[in-house]
Amino acid sequence: MDKEKFLGEFEQFILLAILKLGDNAYGSSIRQLLSDTIERDVTIGALYTTLDRLEKKGLLESRMGEATAERGGRAKKYFKVSAQGQSALRRSKQALNSMWQGVALSEANL
Amino acid sequence: MDKEKFLGEFEQFILLAILKLGDNAYGSSIRQLLSDTIERDVTIGALYTTLDRLEKKGLLESRMGEATAERGGRAKKYFKVSAQGQSALRRSKQALNSMWQGVALSEANL
DNA sequence: ATAATAACAACTACAATGTAGAATATATTA
DNA sequence: TAATATATTCTACATTGTAGTTGTTATTAT
Numbered sequence: 001m002d003k004e005k006f007l008g009e010f011e012q013f014i015l016l017a018i019l020k021l022g023d024n025a026y027g028s029s030i031r032q033l034l035s036d037t038i039e040r041d042v043t044i045g046a047l048y049t050t051l052d053r054l055e056k057k058g059l060l061e062s063r064m065g066e067a068t069a070e071r072g073g074r075a076k077k078y079f080k081v082s083a084q085g086q087s088a089l090r091r092s093k094q095a096l097n098s099m100w101q102g103v104a105l106s107e108a109n110l
Numbered sequence: 111m112d113k114e115k116f117l118g119e120f121e122q123f124i125l126l127a128i129l130k131l132g133d134n135a136y137g138s139s140i141r142q143l144l145s146d147t148i149e150r151d152v153t154i155g156a157l158y159t160t161l162d163r164l165e166k167k168g169l170l171e172s173r174m175g176e177a178t179a180e181r182g183g184r185a186k187k188y189f190k191v192s193a194q195g196q197s198a199l200r201r202s203k204q205a206l207n208s209m210w211q212g213v214a215l216s217e218a219n220l
Numbered sequence: 221a222t223a224a225t226a227a228c229a230a231c232t233a234c235a236a237t238g239t240a241g242a243a244t245a246t247a248t249t250a
Numbered sequence: 251t252a253a254t255a256t257a258t259t260c261t262a263c264a265t266t267g268t269a270g271t272t273g274t275t276a277t278t279a280t
Contacts, residue, residue, distance in 0.1 A: 073227030183256025
């Protein structure tokens with residue numbers, strides 16, 4: 001049995017990005033979406049490391065793209081959020097939501 | 111200048127708990143609220159360690175309670191979220207919100 | 221053929237955050 | 251002054267976050 005832990009924030013971001021990208025989620029498209037959406041520059045190394053860990057934990061699945069694409073370079077590795085990944089996301093969101101419930105931040109330093 | 115990083119999830123939970131508790135935020139009340147709200151058992155050691163780090167980063171402020179309380183035991187240490195802590199919270203929330211934007215989880219495994 | 225280039229993924233190393241449990245401090249009460 | 255109650259601090263290790271470098275595999279130019 002798993003220890004039912006929550007996701008780290010970066011892990012959560014990556015999972016969400018993959019969900020959004022649908023069939024086109026691989027290293028650099030994920031990175032692109034991430035830096036477009038949040039204000040943080042993600043290095044490609046950091047990204048692949050986390051993708052690996054998420055896959056090992058069973059929250060992600062992957063398949064290699066066809067080697068014969070019409071472009072140069074190595075084959076892409078496409079990612080997909082597993083069912084387990086989806087429930088992890090759901091749990092994290094719920095926990096965050098209930099913690100935010102009733103909290104009002106002062107507007108002083110927007 | 112700070113490196114504008116995001117908060118870890120646990121850090122975020124703690125900050126929110128302190129905000130909710132207002133004038134009564136100290137070790138074990140924080141712990142209590144946390145385990146009531148999210149489904150995770152927080153050991154007291156883990157909690158104090160993170161409180162310390164948050165204070166060192168300037169996201170929390172603390173003061174010691176009066177030594178002469180009408181009960182046994184050591185003085186309480188009360189915490190309060192600093193202005194910097196509040197903006198960190200705000201930023202984390204915004205990032206999460208924009209990442210969740212448009213994501214629909216399947217209902218398969220609720 | 222083969223060198224150059226492009227598009228990727230994998231590896232390595234270290235810092236920051238998460239987690240637990242034991243140890244210590246300080247007050248009240250018997 | 252010992253026992254007990256209530257809290258915090260210390261120590262150690264696991265997991266996650268982050269960056270940079272290196273390796274792979276394809277296309278294109280010579």
